[in-house]
Amino acid sequence: MLESINIEKYQQLVQSWILEHVVSVDTTVQSGLILIALAIGLVARKALMPRINQSIDRLGAHYRTKSVLKNISRLIMQITAITVIVLGTPIVATLGYSIDFANAVMGLFLAWVVIRLCVQFIENSVVRNMFALMIWTIAALSILGVLDQTTTTLDGIGMNIGEFRLSALSIIKGIIALFILLYAAIFCSKLLERRIENISSLTMSSRVLISKIVRVTLIVVALLIGITSAGIDLSLFAVFSGAIGLGIGFGLQKGISNLFSGMLLLMDKSIQPGDVIELPGVSGESAFGWVHHMGARYTEIITRDNKSYLVPNEDFITQQVVNWSHGSTLIRVEVKFGVSYSSDPHEIKKMVVEAVKDVPRVCNDQTPVCHLKEFGDSSLNFVCRFWIKDAEKGITNVRGDVMLAIWDVFKENDINIPFPHREVFIHEPAKPAPKKKTATKKKTS
Numbered sequence: 001m002l003e004s005i006n007i008e009k010y011q012q013l014v015q016s017w018i019l020e021h022v023v024s025v026d027t028t029v030q031s032g033l034i035l036i037a038l039a040i041g042l043v044a045r046k047a048l049m050p051r052i053n054q055s056i057d058r059l060g061a062h063y064r065t066k067s068v069l070k071n072i073s074r075l076i077m078q079i080t081a082i083t084v085i086v087l088g089t090p091i092v093a094t095l096g097y098s099i100d101f102a103n104a105v106m107g108l109f110l111a112w113v114v115i116r117l118c119v120q121f122i123e124n125s126v127v128r129n130m131f132a133l134m135i136w137t138i139a140a141l142s143i144l145g146v147l148d149q150t151t152t153t154l155d156g157i158g159m160n161i162g163e164f165r166l167s168a169l170s171i172i173k174g175i176i177a178l179f180i181l182l183y184a185a186i187f188c189s190k191l192l193e194r195r196i197e198n199i200s201s202l203t204m205s206s207r208v209l210i211s212k213i214v215r216v217t218l219i220v221v222a223l224l225i226g227i228t229s230a231g232i233d234l235s236l237f238a239v240f241s242g243a244i245g246l247g248i249g250f251g252l253q254k255g256i257s258n259l260f261s262g263m264l265l266l267m268d269k270s271i272q273p274g275d276v277i278e279l280p281g282v283s284g285e286s287a288f289g290w291v292h293h294m295g296a297r298y299t300e301i302i303t304r305d306n307k308s309y310l311v312p313n314e315d316f317i318t319q320q321v322v323n324w325s326h327g328s329t330l331i332r333v334e335v336k337f338g339v340s341y342s343s344d345p346h347e348i349k350k351m352v353v354e355a356v357k358d359v360p361r362v363c364n365d366q367t368p369v370c371h372l373k374e375f376g377d378s379s380l381n382f383v384c385r386f387w388i389k390d391a392e393k394g395i396t397n398v399r400g401d402v403m404l405a406i407w408d409v410f411k412e413n414d415i416n417i418p419f420p421h422r423e424v425f426i427h428e429p430a431k432p433a434p435k436k437k438t439a440t441k442k443k444t445s
Contacts, residue, residue: 026098033092034105037084041077048076068120075116078109085109104143111139127183134176178226185218208273208294209266215296216259254314258297261313266294271316271323276331276391277301278322279311288395304394324391330363331391335402338379340416345372345380348415355409356386361398363387379418 052073056066085106089099115135122128141147151169193211265271271291278288279301289303299316301309315321324331339348349370356368368386375381384406388398410417 027101029092029095029097030099030102030105033085033088033102034081037081037088038077040084041080044080045074045076049073052076071120072117075113078113082106082109082113107143108136108140111143112136115139122183130179131183134179174226178223181222181226182219185222186215189215189218206266209263212263212266212296254312255297258313261317262294262296262299265299265313265316271299271321274325276324276329278324279309279315279319304396329389329391330366330387331389331395332366332385332387333395333399333402334383334385335399335406336373336381336383337403337406338376338381338417339410340378340418341380343380343415345382347413348380348382351409351413352382352384352406355405356384356402359386359398359401359405361388361390361393362402363389378420 053070056069056073059066059069085102089102089106092102093099112132115132119128119131119135122131138147141150157167157169189211192214196207196211196214199207271277271294273291273294275291276289277291289301289307289309291299292302292308293300294313298310298312301311303309339345349372352370353368356362356370357364362368363386366387368384370382370384373381373383384402386402388395409415
């Protein structure tokens with residue numbers, strides 16, 4: 001793989017370049033100017049950054065705007081160093097020294113500042129830094145005049161696979177192309193998702209389904225374009241396609257299952273964003289809440305206490321799920337209570353129904369009902385059933401309001417709610433009868 005590279009030739013070139021450019025008076029003077037510029041830049045950044053950040057925090061701007069301004073404020077050292085070098089190079093030139101090295105370093109600083117300013121639209125800090133580093137590396141090689149030599153060297157490191165040549169340069173190009181295309185695909189999919197969400201003629205499930213299909217399509221197209229743009233022939237993978245497909249099938253079985261389960265849920269509309277569901281078996285207890293987001297791998301359920309349950313999409317297919325708002329948001333809720341046997345059950349039914357009608361959130365389209373359920377040990381047991389249309393606002397709170405309304409109407413009409421009584425009888429154990437003493441006769445001899 002390294003036969004075509006003349007290592008001794010490159011060693012001689014490096015040595016000659018060091019002797020010509022590094023070990024010289026011009027380089028020493030320019031290096032001193034650059035070190036002074038960096039020192040002044042460090043002092044300026046240390047003195048100004050705290051004040052600038054405080055001023056940014058006091059602004060009433062969006063958090064994203066504040067983040068961009070803080071990222072720009074970190075370039076104070078480079079901007080100050082550029083300013084010092086610009087002011088110092090004429091002085092160095094008037095003294096008869098070369099300023100080529102100082103101009104090159106100033107170009108590197110200027111390129112870094114411009115690149116960092118241009119990539120501020122990227123929200124993810126890791127992606128932003130990787131983009132900036134890649135672009136600056138290419139710019140630095142071009143500024144230093146070694147870009148062509150670097151590409152030639154990287155192209156010389158490689159191997160031949162049949163008629164195809166795989167080199168270090170093609171690998172680097174492929175990685176950069178894949179990185180850029182994948183990020184562009186994800187960025188475009190987010191923009192399209194926002195546009196799709198604003199289409200009121202589509203249902204919520206249709207919007208999510210179309211967004212998922214668009215995202216998967218863009219990512220697949222980006223992968224194919226990235227691989228082919230690197231000069232890699234996709235037919236090379238034909239031999240390994242069976243093994244790779246089998247490995248992906250086993251390794252990503254759960255991920256692919258969750259992806260297609262999410263699409264299936266959206267197509268049959270059994271689970272949709274905004275539905276109120278109850279999923280048993282999550283963290284040892286039932287998860288009751290509403291569907292906030294349906295992703296490619298999981299569905300986010302937010303409960304009344306603002307807990308987010310990330311449930312795999314496969315669980316909605318394989319497990320029993322209670323969808324409280326599937327098809328209709330009308331839900332029936334019941335409250336059980338008991339009264340004493342001295343009360344008239346006919347009057348109890350009438351007054352409970354009238355009291356429940358006036359409770360907020362109780363649906364008046366469906367009249368509440370009250371039924372005598374059983375004759376209990378110490379009470380007449382009733383059940384009151386009523387309907388609501390906004391289960392996402394909670395069930396326990398409306399059930400509590402109904403019970404308070406029943407309590408108030410019972411207090412107004414002197415209706416007693418009995419509670420069980422227990423009588424305990426303590427029996428003293430019977431005393432045993434005294435034993436009779438038998439007289440013993442003395443034997444006389």
